[in-house]
Amino acid sequence: MSDSAASETRRTFAVIDGNSLMHRAFHAVPPTMNAPDGRPTNAVFGFLNMFLKMIDAFHPDGVAVAFDKGKPRVRMEMLPQYKAQRPPMDPDLRQQFPMIKQLLERLSVPILEAEGWEGDDILGTLARDGEAAGCDMYLITGDRDMYQLSTEHVKIVGTKKGLSDVAIMTPESVEDLYHGITPALVPDFYGLKGDSSDNIPGVPGIGPKKASALIAQYGSLDEVIAHADEVKGKMGENLRAHIDDALLSRRVATIQTNAPVELDFEHTSFPAFDAAAVADALGDLGIMAMQNRFLALIDGEAAAAAVPAVLELPAEIIRAVAGDAPAVERALAELARAIDAGEWVGVALESDKQPDALFGLTHTLWLATGSALVALEEADGAFGGTEVVLGADGGATAGFDLSHGLITGVLARLVAVGRLAAPDVKTLLHELSPIDSSEPELVDLLSADPERLFDTVVAAYLLDSVRSSFDDAYLADTYLHATLPPAAGEEGAPADALPAAARSAAVARAVVEPLTAALEAEGAESVFAQIEMPLVPVLAAMERTGMYVDPDRLAELGEGLGAEIAELARRIRELAGDETFNIASPMQLSHILFDVMGLPTRGLKKTRSGYYSTNARVLEELARDNEFVRLILEYREKTKIKSTYLDTLGSLRREDGRVHTTYNQTITATGRLSSSNPNLQNIPTRSELGHTVKTAFTVAPGSVFVAVDYSQIELRLLAHLSGDEHLIAAFNEGEDFHAETAARVFGVPVEEVTPALRSRAKAVNFGIVYGQQAFGLSQSLDIPMAEARQMIDRYFEAYPGVRRFLDETVAEAKRTGYAETLFGRRRPIPELKMRVPAQRAFGERTAMNHPMQGTAADIIKIAMTRVARRLADEGFGARMILQVHDELDFECPEAEVDRLVAMVRAEMEGVVTLSVPLVAEASVGATWADAK
Secondary structure, three states: OHHHHHHHHHHOOOOHHHHHHHHHHHHHOOOOOEEEOOEHHHHHHHHHHHHHHHHHHOOOOOEEEEEOOOOOOHOOOOOOOOOOOOOOHHHHHHOHHHHHHHHHHHHHOOOOOOOOHHHHHHHHHHHHHHHHHOOOEEEEEOOOHHHHHHHHHEEEEEEOOOOEEEEEEEEHHHHHHOOOOOOHHHHHHHHHOOEEEHEOOOOOOOOOOHHHHHHHHHHHHHHHHHHHHHHHHHHHHHHHHHHHHHHHHHHHOOOOOOOOOOOOOOOOOOOOOOOOHHHHHHHHHOOOOOOOHHHOOHHHHHHHHHOOEEOOOOEEEEEEOOOOHHHHHHHHHHHHHHHHOOOOOEEEEEEEEOOOOOOOOOEEEEEEEEEEEEEEEOOOOOOOOEEEEEEEOOOHHHHOOOOOOOOHHHHHEEEEEEEEEEHHHHHHHHHHHHOOOOOOOOOOOOHHHHEEEEEEEHHHHHOOOOOOOOOHHHHHHHHOOOOOOOOOOOOOOOOOOOOOOHHHHHHHHHHHHHHHHHHHHOOHHHHHHHHHHHHHHHHHHHHHHHHEEEEHHHHHHHHHHHHHHHHHHHHHHOOOOOOOOOOOOOOHHHHHHHHEEEEEOOOOOOOOOOOEEEOHHHHHHHOOOOOHHHHHHHHHHHHHHHHHHHHHHHHHOOOOOOOOOOOEEOOOOOOOOOOEOOOOOOOOOOOOHHHHHHHHHEEOOOEEEEEEEEEEEHHHHHHHOOOOOOHHHHHHHOOOHHHHHHHHHHHOHHHHHOHHHHHHHHHHHHHOOOOOOOOHHHHHHHOOOHHHHHHHHHHHHHHHHHHHHHHHHHHHHHHHHEEOHHHHHHHHHHHHHHOOHHHHHHHHHHHHHHHHHHHHHHHHHHHHHHHHHHHHHHOOEEEEEEEOOOEEEEEEHHHHHHHHHOOOOOOOOOOOOOOOOOOOEEEEOHHHHHOO
């Protein structure tokens, strides 16, 4: 047989050094990837990525993976200190080894390991066995000592950097790399130079260049030793003194080829895995992005039959247009069946309304049951009053009140007795209780049973609160392990494709079960069921109530502020030497500050556009000594307030004369609510200008504005969670907590605490809660770093339990990957595992703060739900109209103020029993500003 014919019949085998590749993957892929159960998966992801690249590059007939097992006894018997200097394996990497092994088993890839033997020796054994069996072998490893195994039929695939840069080493390339060192001489080479990474000593003073030169000159290590007397200088002295070390180092560096492992090269093949098993395994780890790449390796039809890679929509589609009695009857019959069966019904609304329009022409409600997709269509408009022609006996329509419209009738029935799942439950509730309170309300929002409402986005948010998007594609991929079929109008969609809303309804229904299981597994079920979902109807009711805004006051404020802004602009340009420039342009302002005025740029960074930054931090620093910069800051604040509030609030008023903010439950990682369109939580609370804007927020005639807020809630939570007896005593015994802290920190009697000392103590108190370090405190107080560090040290001496609690909290977050509130709300903190010190420091501050800030968010959410319930149950005329962090605001008839304040304080202070009292303080006024 000719050589070419022989090569054509040789099978190709790839053997992977599992430990080497896992280590490289772990350090190459950012530590922000996690399985749905929270386990890190970055090394697994990187390993699989390299695995697939290897398959694409070499198309092996078979694959095996070798792993180290136990201590490297074989080499430790030769060299007891072998690898002794290596640090312990990172716990996040260690827990990924069982995961990759389980995945390899599901891929039907043989795993080879033997107690006391390293993966290197297993690769060496398989290399020689495979070559003898007539195979071409590829050894995938990051270890250069493996080059000694290279032959015509054994190639070493070395990962040089990260996972993408590889080198395929042959005998020729090894000899080129080491300047004449052939693969057979690689152990000799290591005998001279040693290997610090494995604690192999070699000969002191002989590095790679000298080692290769000596072997090239004499031919081998044995010959180098035989001619040791000829080697001059210090190198010769070291060589003669360390002959035994050189011989031992060669023995240790020699790859063994007799490891007790076997592989059937004839009958082992790849791919040989089951599509469904691999899809399940990848799904368990949340690595669905690779599913199709693995399925593409096996027969396409078999893969498609085994695993539906695309979300399957119900085959039956029932369309009903308002007025079409037979179609409506059929649709309602299916919905009635689903409701009676206790099924979750996925719901999504499709509208042709343009973003800036009040109404469109039509809107369609899509509902997914266990058997069908139902589409209900009617003309758009609030409670369109569409006539629905029903059968004489009512039939399946029994229980559905369609007098106000088909869609609202069905939604009202679902909310009343069904189980409704949707990606935005609150928006659906507003179909029954419109945002504009001048429009009729069909359903009392607080009558909705939160146990029968399931907001899929809220659930997904609780499972990964640092994520910014929870769209249908993410939900389907993460929790259904499926991709979405293209919707109408999307690329690749067939002519009969359903709209995105139909698909959304199907996803909502399908993800309820896996989301519920994930919530239970993460310990987040109680936060979802007892805090977040009961809050949804409460927020919808607050959004409908809205806040009165006085348009005349807005106009007056806008006109006055406009004149102030114009005067500021005149003075700014005058100080700039009458330069004509756009004050709002960061680039042009940078030119004026640093080029024209010559202000110092030391320590400042340039933007990507090449000019020095003029962000708030930079300007605040410069403003200390520069009137021009102070004017710029004032100009920025006033123009922002004018454009954000005074110029826009009037146009946002609805027919009821109120503005209606939208509360967002899934935006902040802390669990706090956010507000948008307009953002009423972001009006500056401590500035005179912010206070002035609040004078435009009024209440109905005969009512007053009541504000009730928690006093120092995060500090009180710190006292409780830390258990520090001195901090607890400072709250329980002292009337002024900050003065008590000042007395302890600065070592003076509390009666001698000056306002300046109290102010500093207050800064430290709140700084500690937010994980502030010496630099941050020095900046906020404008004091030297050393002084700030001394203040923090004194604080921890005064409250040692706080230091212990914060340290333990950070350590636990590093271990688990998240911080947790008193109620079990988890915040993932991937920054704790990042390599950039500034990112890790941010992660540590986040871990310190989340137990307080997140718990405060939980507490006020619980309070909101309880207060809303009592307002309804006890017939109050007062209404909750706003929530801003630790504050609840009410529009209250004057005659109810005392009763309302007593009730709200009781509920807010009674949410949870702590080792220090929760305190809520109330204030009253004609406007929001007056009440604060």
